[in-house]
Structures are given as structure tokens and as C-alpha cells.
Amino acid sequence: MSDDNLILIRGRGSISALGLGGNFSASSPLPAFSSRSVGSRALPVAGLPAAAEEAVTALRHAHATYRQFDRTVLLALLAARQATTQAGWTPNADGGLGVSIGSSRGATGRLEQFHADFLADGVVAAAASPLTTLGNVASWVAYDAGAHGGAALSHSSTCSSAFQALGNAVAWLRAGLAGRFLAGGAEAPLTDFTLAQMQALGIYSTFAPQQWPCRPGAGAPSTFVLGEGAAVFALEKISRAALAAARAAGDTSPQFQLESVGFGFEPIPSKTGLSPDGQHFQTAMRQALRQANCPPAAVDTLVLHSPGTPAGDAAERRAVEAVFQSENAPQLVSNKWLAGHTLGASAALSLEFALQILTHQTWPAPPFTTYLATAPTRPIRRVLVNAAGFGGNAASALVSLV
Structure with missing residues (x-):
């Protein structure tokens, strides 16, 4: 664009089957898949490795309120914390930090559990509705990041949800409605009902976890495999002149532009x-x-x-x-x-x-x-x-x- 301002990715964070940060630098990676029983069939899934799982557990018990959160929210929080740390941002309350998070299904695990409890005893917990709305993900990321007074936007457009969130954040930044944004996506869909839905579509991989069950570009048969994870980016609008001045002052770090x-x-x-x-x-x-x-x-x-x-x-x-x-x-x-x-x-x-x-x-x-x-x-x-x-x-x- 002809705009004199750039949207830079100042920091990023992720959690997935590749762990915290998702580094793929190993020249010969090992399969990060395991098996999950759904009905009479064992399906390959891409769940978190042990170290990442420990981080989720530690976060859940770090705050009394966080113990109620769906796994999707916790994954988003962990990714957002990495992004803000890498960007060098500190919590602020001036309304300058916005949050935009995409999730296709949101609080999948908590929703399924609340529904199962209702079917079992006919009682619904008071927290069921606020803990299972899609807006619940972005609002808690904003709370955890100290973005009080800023935008907290949630997006659900199936598997492109994270880019819907990213595009909205870019629009806000370019319009001058915010100076910085945390934007990305989170999903924790490895639940029995969600896996059964994917299996019902007839697209799920029949390969074993150690056989690289997800094979994009390989043709038939279908090799869809469900995974869980989150990635969040610290976005900031900066002028080309300011970037040039920073480099003239000795900043040689690589910069990523979201064009x-x-x-x-x-x-x-x-x-x-x-x-x-x-x-x-x-x-x-x-x-x-x-x-x-x-x-x-x-x-x-x-x-x-x-x-x-x-x-x-x-x-x-x-x-x-x-x-x-x-x-x-x-x-x-x-x-x-x-x-x-x-x-x-x-x-x-x-x-x-x-x-x-x-x-x-x-x-x-x-x-x-x-x-x-x-x-x-x-x-x-x-x-x-x-x-x-x-x-x-x-x-x-x-x-x-x-």
C-alpha cells in the first residue's frame, strides 16, 4: 500500500502439538500425534506434548478464576503472553491495546461438559452461559493482558476465523482506533463429540499416529487429522520514518511486516x-x-x-x-x-x-x-x-x- 505506516509483528506466541513456540528447526521431526478412542475407533490426534500440557495446568491453577476456563481460553492466554513478552509490552490501561481473537467453536470442552451435566441431573450451572460464549475467549485475553478499556473482538468464521480476527485488527490499526493489537486464533477441539463430528464427515485419516497421519497434498485417501493449539501476534502500527530511525540507531533485529x-x-x-x-x-x-x-x-x-x-x-x-x-x-x-x-x-x-x-x-x-x-x-x-x-x-x- 502507499500508506507511510507499516503494520509490524512485534512479537508472536504459539502452543500446539509442536509445543510452546512451535519451533520446527529439527531437520528430521518426529510425528507429534497420539491416539484418541472415539466409540469403537481409535483416531489420530495432534494434542499437546508434556511440557506444553504442564504449562496449561500451571496456568489453570495460577488464578482461582482461571480454573473455570475452557481449554481454548487457556491456550489463547499462553500464546498471548508469549507474544507480549517478545514484543516487550507491559500491561496498560490506556485503551491503546486491542484484542482480536478467532475461534471456530470456542469453549468446546466446557460446553459439552455443561450439557452432559444438564442431561444427567437437569441442573445448569450459573457460570455455563458466560463461560461458553465465543466472546469469552477475547475478553479473557484482554483481561490477562491488562487491556482494560480497549477493544476485545471475537470472530467465528470456521477455519479462517483467525484471519478474520487479524484482518479486523489491521483495519482498526490503520484507522487509528488503536495503537497496538493482540490478534490470532485458539481452538481446543479434541473432545469426544467434536472428534465424532469430524469422523462423521468421512474425511478422517486412517493412518496410525506414527505414520504421519495428516498428509496434505498426497491425494487419496483423505488424511484429515484434528489438532489443538493457539497462535497470537503482537501487532503495532509504525511509520517508515520511525523504523528507519530505529535502524539508524543500531536496531538490526529482523522485522516482520503484515502487509x-x-x-x-x-x-x-x-x-x-x-x-x-x-x-x-x-x-x-x-x-x-x-x-x-x-x-x-x-x-x-x-x-x-x-x-x-x-x-x-x-x-x-x-x-x-x-x-x-x-x-x-x-x-x-x-x-x-x-x-x-x-x-x-x-x-x-x-x-x-x-x-x-x-x-x-x-x-x-x-x-x-x-x-x-x-x-x-x-x-x-x-x-x-x-x-x-x-x-x-x-x-x-x-x-x-x-
Whole structure:
């Protein structure tokens, strides 16, 4: 954009099957999947490793109120704390810090438990409603961050929810309605009922946990695997002049710019389907590129949504081919084979993956046959990230080194 201001990612935090921070630097990662029994079947899932689980438990018992929280809220709090610490932000009460969090389902575990209790004894706890609203996630992140008086925005647009939250935060920042924002997504869907829903769709992977059960870009059979996690980003608007002055003063730290967030929608008869050529993906990618005045050839890497379903993967790849009609098309990568599909948190975790790619200038090679790239073939300066969800919606975020 021609704007003299930049939206910088000053800090980031995440928690997923890859642990706290989600570092993928190991050249030969091990599968981070386990097995969960649902009815008569054992399903692979991407749950938290032991150290991350300990962090969740410690947070739950650190504050009397937090013991009531759904797991989704706790994951969001842990990711947000990492982001604010990395950004060097301290709690403030001046209204300058906003919060925008996406979650497809919100307080899944608490909602299911409250409902089970009601079916068992006909009694509903007084805390049931306030602890299970979708706004509950963003409001508690704001409380924990000390963002009293600022915006606390919640978004639910299935699996692109985190980018809906990110795009709203960018709009607020560009409009001058806030100076800083915590934005991202969180999801803790590894509950019996949610897993049964995913299994009922007929897309769940039949591979064992140690066989890399989620295989985006591998074709049939479907290899969808559910995961849990959160990623939150500390966003700040800064002028180009201020950034230049900081660098002139000796600040040589790498800076990540969130250039744009684009959205796409296609009206489709099936709320779980999408067009064969991924029209919503095409619209979202083109909008993100247009907002940033970025030619397609300037994108080095593309983090696919790639849920591991043959139809979904194929439609997204056709959409990419339609937008990037060049021999300089970006290399295609995915993080779902590492951390599963985390629904409303997936876009945020994909963006965190993109930032790690920009930092390390590499990514781990998938240990299965796929069209995903195994290693970069050129320096990586700019990464586009895709997300999509039920209902025909898609979103794309463009991030770069500045």
C-alpha cells in the first residue's frame, strides 16, 4: 500500500502439538500425534506434548478464576503472553491495546461438559452461559493482558476465523482506533463429540499416529487429522520514518511486516464443499496481493490451507495455479502434517509457520509423497498464507521481512 505506516509483528506466541513456540528447526521431526478412542475407533490426534500440557495446568491453577476456563481460553492466554513478552509490552490501561481473537467453536470442552451435566441431573450451572460464549475467549485475553478499556473482538468464521480476527485488527490499526493489537486464533477441539463430528464427515485419516497421519497434498485417501493449539501476534502500527530511525540507531533485529489480509467468498450449495477451482481462494489471494501492491512473482513461498482432503487440496492447488501463472510461482508448503488441523486456530498457526520460514530460511521436508516443496530454492522474503472454512469463505495473509 502507499500508506507511510507499516503494520509490524512485534512479537508472536504459539502452543500446539509442536509445543510452546512451535519451533520446527529439527531437520528430521518426529510425528507429534497420539491416539484418541472415539466409540469403537481409535483416531489420530495432534494434542499437546508434556511440557506444553504442564504449562496449561500451571496456568489453570495460577488464578482461582482461571480454573473455570475452557481449554481454548487457556491456550489463547499462553500464546498471548508469549507474544507480549517478545514484543516487550507491559500491561496498560490506556485503551491503546486491542484484542482480536478467532475461534471456530470456542469453549468446546466446557460446553459439552455443561450439557452432559444438564442431561444427567437437569441442573445448569450459573457460570455455563458466560463461560461458553465465543466472546469469552477475547475478553479473557484482554483481561490477562491488562487491556482494560480497549477493544476485545471475537470472530467465528470456521477455519479462517483467525484471519478474520487479524484482518479486523489491521483495519482498526490503520484507522487509528488503536495503537497496538493482540490478534490470532485458539481452538481446543479434541473432545469426544467434536472428534465424532469430524469422523462423521468421512474425511478422517486412517493412518496410525506414527505414520504421519495428516498428509496434505498426497491425494487419496483423505488424511484429515484434528489438532489443538493457539497462535497470537503482537501487532503495532509504525511509520517508515520511525523504523528507519530505529535502524539508524543500531536496531538490526529482523522485522516482520503484515502487509495485507484478503478475503474471498463463494456461494455454494453445500456448506461443507467448495468449487473445483477454489474461487474463494482465488479472490482472497488476489485481494491480499492487490492491497499490498505486490505482483504474484514477488511471493516466494505459499503456506497452503491444505487440510489433507483430496477435494480441498486439489481445489486450492488449482486456485494457486490460476493466480500464479508463472514459472516463478511460489513454493508450496504446509504445517498441518506437523500439527494437524486446528480449525479456528489453523490460520494463525500457519502464519506462525510462515514467520519461522522467514526466520530460518528453510522448512522440514515432508516424509511422504506429496507436491509440497522439500526445500527452498531461493531466498525467502515474502510468504502468502491461505485459510478457508465451511460456508465458502477463504482468507489470505501476506507477510514479509522488512
